[in-house]
Amino acid sequence: MTWDNFIWFAVPSAALWLTAGLLAYDKKRHLSADISAILGICVFVTFITGFWINLGRPPMRTMGETRLWYSLFLAAVGYLTYRRWRYPWLLTYSAVVATVFIVVNLLKPEIHSKNLMPALQSIWFVPHVTVYILSYAMLGAATIASVIQLRHLSKERPDEKVYTLADNLVYAGFGFLMLGMLMGAVWAKQAWGHYWSWDPKETWALVTAAAYLVYIHMRLRRAYPSATMWVLPVAFILLMITWIGVNYLPAARASIHVY
Numbered sequence: 001m002t003w004d005n006f007i008w009f010a011v012p013s014a015a016l017w018l019t020a021g022l023l024a025y026d027k028k029r030h031l032s033a034d035i036s037a038i039l040g041i042c043v044f045v046t047f048i049t050g051f052w053i054n055l056g057r058p059p060m061r062t063m064g065e066t067r068l069w070y071s072l073f074l075a076a077v078g079y080l081t082y083r084r085w086r087y088p089w090l091l092t093y094s095a096v097v098a099t100v101f102i103v104v105n106l107l108k109p110e111i112h113s114k115n116l117m118p119a120l121q122s123i124w125f126v127p128h129v130t131v132y133i134l135s136y137a138m139l140g141a142a143t144i145a146s147v148i149q150l151r152h153l154s155k156e157r158p159d160e161k162v163y164t165l166a167d168n169l170v171y172a173g174f175g176f177l178m179l180g181m182l183m184g185a186v187w188a189k190q191a192w193g194h195y196w197s198w199d200p201k202e203t204w205a206l207v208t209a210a211a212y213l214v215y216i217h218m219r220l221r222r223a224y225p226s227a228t229m230w231v232l233p234v235a236f237i238l239l240m241i242t243w244i245g246v247n248y249l250p251a252a253r254a255s256i257h258v259y
């Protein structure tokens with residue numbers, strides 16, 4: 001299966017996810033929403049699996065390939081958290097954002113070489129990228145939860161369930177974020193001889209992790225609820241800089257993380 005086949009799987013997946021997001025608002029159609037979300041995930045997984053087999057390597061090298069995983073993980077995280085807390089807006093959000101990344105991939109296709117440079121030919125390649133993208137998906141969902149809570153706080157009606165949802169997503173996402181950073185350090189030692197070099201990507205990853213750690217500490221102190229909720233959107237902007245924006249910085253030209 002090649003990238004040319006992507007549209008035939010992407011469009012049905014996006015349609016199923018968006019349909020699930022709409023059906024979730026009707027309490028009588030929760031089962032239909034579940035089925036639609038799961039079918040969308042299965043269709044998308046089918047493409048990634050076939051694409052992986054065709055490439056002969058994990059499709060995790062280019063930005064377009066990582067967007068594939070982000071769409072998949074975001075849809076999956078959105079659905080699983082929806083099943084747990086039954087917030088329809090969360091399922092809709094994950095469907096819309098996953099679709100946006102699909103559209104970007106359709107409008108901006110990239111060359112997907114079957115070759116991997118030596119540094120990427122490591123057992124750490126798949127787990128490192130996987131846990132990072134999974135953490136991005138969870139932290140993205142936590143961000144929309146914070147936006148919803150900020151709306152409640154503006155009306156002086158905080159929703160404790162949203163606090164719980166945001167906290168659990170951040171705890172899990174932060175755990176995967178740190179796991180990815182530790183894996184990356186071990187991988188860097190094997191590939192380049194040192195665990196940490198203050199590369200632009202590494203530096204921004206540390207800044208992002210620190211921002212989420214600030215949120216965790218503020219929530220544990222239970223002080224300044226409004227200010228605490230604002231930390232998540234700011235942290236997510238830092239995360240996007242780490243993932244995408246850092247590649248456009250002048251310092252990134254000499255980065256060992258730009259492939």
